[in-house]
Amino acid sequence: MAVFAVHLPLLLMGLPLKSYDTNFHIFFASHYLHHWFNPWNAKWYAGFSQTTYPPLPQQWVALVSRLIGLDLAYMAVQFAAILLLALGVYRFALLWVNQRAASLAALASVFLGSESFLVYSAGQLSTTAAAPLYLNALPYMFEWIREGKWRSFLKGAALFTAAAAAHHATLLFGSMFFAIPVLALVLIDRQGGERVSTGAFVMRTVVMTAVVGAAVALVLLPFWIALIHYPVTQTPIPHASRANYILSPQWGVNYFVVPYGFLVLALPFIFVRGSVVARLRPLLLGFWLAFLVGLGGTTPVGRVLLGRAFDVLTMERFSYWATLLALPFVGLLAAELIDRYRLRAVAGLTLAATATCALAVAWSTYRPADAQDFKVDAVANWLNRDGHDNYRYVTLGFGNKISRLAVLTDASSVDGEWNSGRMLPELTAHAGGALTSSKYFGKEGLDALHAILDHADRYSLKWVFVRDPYYEPLLSFGGWRRVDNLEDRTVTVWSKDGVPPATTVNAPQMPPAWQGLMWGTLPLGSSILAILVVLLPDSRRRAPVGVESDIAQEDYVSGRLVS
């Protein structure tokens, strides 16, 4: 109910459309809509393979869009992910805390600042879709390893595979932050009465890991092939989530204050209760690590733990995972506060939750990722007429609108927003992101732009759409001529003479047909299988023995500490 009340109106308002990545996901979905079994997308980077990014949420968007259009389909899939998150948090929290605290944790997930931040500001559909699947899988893994239930094994494996099909990084890092604490919990719970032999523990863990590993390898086979044959050679591109949030407080607000909100007030409780209660310690350590990595460059931990991946990944997802790991503690804290202070606690918690959610939602409006509110329809129409789409184009000063433009036009661009998918040497050699925002990447970004304009003939790049006059000197001195203007002269069209028409790039990265077939069937198939398997009737699950008593016993101690 809370999800319907809070998020449904916001999604129907199309709030995520202003986020960083929403249009990116819609662009990928639009390709699946028209070329379900051909992951080669010619619209960006003169052609790139969509097998470089797990496809599940985007394929669902494409599928649903046949009924309600791409934008609404995106909102529908995102909404489903938020609903699943509440369920997943409840089930995950139930491993650690009692039913009442788990219910409150699930309720808190609806108001989670990091979730709203990812949905409305970052637009990370894949992350927000994969996490709930993963959280739902973990209790099944717990049951399988502790009790050896094959039904749980099947359900867990199916959900893990679907989670990987949604976002591979979630599975990879989720194992570190989520799965290892759950495995530790299995061992700790063993001391409480119900015993599982060490051999069974190891065997079941290995079986689960092997089967899930094999399933993920198969379902995402084209992804692994692309990764192995064409490893990401992109020079690291700066991202503000790697900043030190104290030295760069503006990014601290964006990547710490907004995602955490009033959750920061729970940090002392998390540290104390997580340390005092033995069975909560694995969860605390998982949270702590994710929390530190999520702080980006504020601590050296991210760089030390992730190595080169620190310069490739963005850090806000770690804060998201940290807040998810914090939710069982939050549920526990809320339950105790309500027990002690009744209505005053309810009012205070409601206020804190609402304010946290409101701040994250409002943040996307007051500091929108895509501050430039303009339409790209005129540019798309210009490209789509008079054979202009026989040549490639690039935009300058369009920000995140390039994904929307790519959805609307038939023409191909040498730019794009999927940095790991690009293979053009002019782009990968420089630490600049999208060409359209070159100037924000300093010398590296401008060098990339210079290089690609210099090789315009090579890539049939004939049109440049300029919305920022900053770039005009480069075009003017580089031999480009202004040929038209659009949108009340706010967009100028520049052209280069003698550029040959674009031809299909016969790149070695182009996936063969069998990979297209796999990509079009297995990821979506894995999610459908997961749905079917989860619907199998469950045998009654017993609450982990000793949880209630342990917590009750140690609550008293920590309660004093908190008060």
Add this chain to the structure above:
Amino acid sequence: MSRVRVSWLAVIVSAAVLPALAQSGALDLPKNIEAGSAFSIPTTGAGKATLYVAGPAQALKREVQLGQPIAFAAGDLSNAGHYLAVLRSDSSTETGEFDVAPASTPAALSFLAKPSRLPAGLQNGITGAVYVFDSFQNLITKPTQVNFQLSVAAAPTQARTVTTSQGAAWTEMNSATKEGNAKFVAQAGNVSAARVIQQVPGDPCGLKMSARQVGDKLQLETDPLRDCSGNAVTDGTIVTFTESWNGSQTTVDVPLKHSVAQAEVPARSGARISVATGVVMGNEIRWEGQP
């Protein structure tokens, strides 16, 4: 699109009648027909038959009464070329071939004149090529006389007469010594086409400048620039003044205005000043005045 459809129809018609050709008789056809003219084909026998006529970009099918001539009105066959006629009745198939020639009277000219802009006084610098067509846009392959005339004000008109070969005629003309627009006309029969050739001044001849000191500056000015035929060089042409003094140089590129280029450079005793435009060098001045 229609042309393609017609060609396909011709192929289909030919394919339909080919099996019958082995047992065919011969149609009595006129050997030469002018495109668009009326003509008739006599037939013998009695009963109904179907006549197929297939040619370049055109095919006809007619139900005819044997024993009566088949009349074709003016304009029925308008495309020049080789035609196949097949008259098919229940009992027999007669075939024949005939040619449709372009009409002999020119009705349209396609005239290509190159270049559209060239320096004055250039020998054989202008090329004119003409394709002669009849009123049905058939290329008239029969030799036809084409008159080319290049006329420019205050100069004698150049005229050439060329006979077409395979429908085309071409010629070369000299550009006039005087600048200005020349009218280049091609005429065949009563049809003519005209193009305008812009004759512009050529490279300057005898680039010369003078210098005059005004304060601490030297005012440089060229004489009015003319090409070797005496035409004033086009305004906007870039003239470069270069002053060399004590191992350093000062250059200024200025456009001509009213055939004269003017610039100012620092007045330095002992300076050498030169002038150039394009690849043409002018005179050099050694300035010995007081700085």
Add this chain to the structure above:
Amino acid sequence: MGGRFLALFLVAATIALVVVGTLWPVPAAAAYAGMSPSGIMHSPSTPESAVDNLAIAIGHQDWPKAYSELSNKAEFTEQDFLHDLTGSYPSLRTYAILDTYQVQPLHVSDSDAQVRLRMRWSTVVGTFLDTRNLQVVRNGDQWAPVWPIVKETRVPPQVIAVNYLRWDVIYRGPADDWGAQDVEAPHVRIVDMHPVERAAGVVVLGELLNEDVVPAYVSVKATLLAKNGSAIATEDSFDKISHLLLPKQVTPFLITFPNVSLSEVDSIHMDPMSNLVAASADPVVEIQNQKLSPAPDAIFGGDLVNQSGQIVNIAHVLGTFYDQSGQLVWVADQYIDRALLPQTPVSFSMPVPEDLARKVSTERAVVATYSSGGFQ
């Protein structure tokens, strides 16, 4: 008891890690904080650290902070300081970002020091270097730099009559019949072409002449052909050429083929392209006092004087160098970081490779210009 220790340990470790991450930030975080490679801003206890702090503030575009670091701020306003760094009129400096800087002490005594600050600014057309020799004076135990202010000339309000030519073009319409003539592309000709081998690869130099009576928008493409006739690489002149050529105007061009050796090349196919464009003869830029200082450290320099009324926001100087036989030896270029105001000299200087500079007998410069919102 163990639990409480764990809590204390985790909290202490978190605080310690945050302190470490703040005092010695990882490179990505340092870059976002705009720090020097050595870390955070330090107390100006040495001449170098005082200049370092100034450079950090300039890099942040924190002009009040940078201005406050100066010891001679009474001599000029913060606005003057800002205009010195970013220009009074829109120019390359206006939107430049400080890419890197170097602080080099030249001389130090107890009371003052000389420190060289080399700032490399990044702009849309490349980088430019701004070197300032700063005097740094001691005030107690602190040091503060003396900024050598360069006040840009302001153009007084006035009316400047401009009556240079301009060309407009009317192209054929879509309804014109086949065979009808169109305005013809300008006739251009490569009057010189010369490949040289450099460390970066093969460089093709040349000069292009507009031999027509109309303006031409030009570019040059070159294809290196191997001995078997196959194409090795195709590149074009991009910005190493003046694209707008008025009648009888000549531009040098330079085309670079990275990672190609001249020994692989059998022949070169040159493809000059020209288009008829609307153009204006304005602005006219005089190049004064061109001089090539001899090798080593050969520099070709001079002054640009805008003889028109229109402000030139960005000027691009192309230098052409010839040997004694008049053969082209090298082409160099430089973007001017300050706007060209009417009748106000602005200097330029571009380095010439030492080995080539020794061969140079004569040189010549041409200027391409860009005026924002101006005629294209």
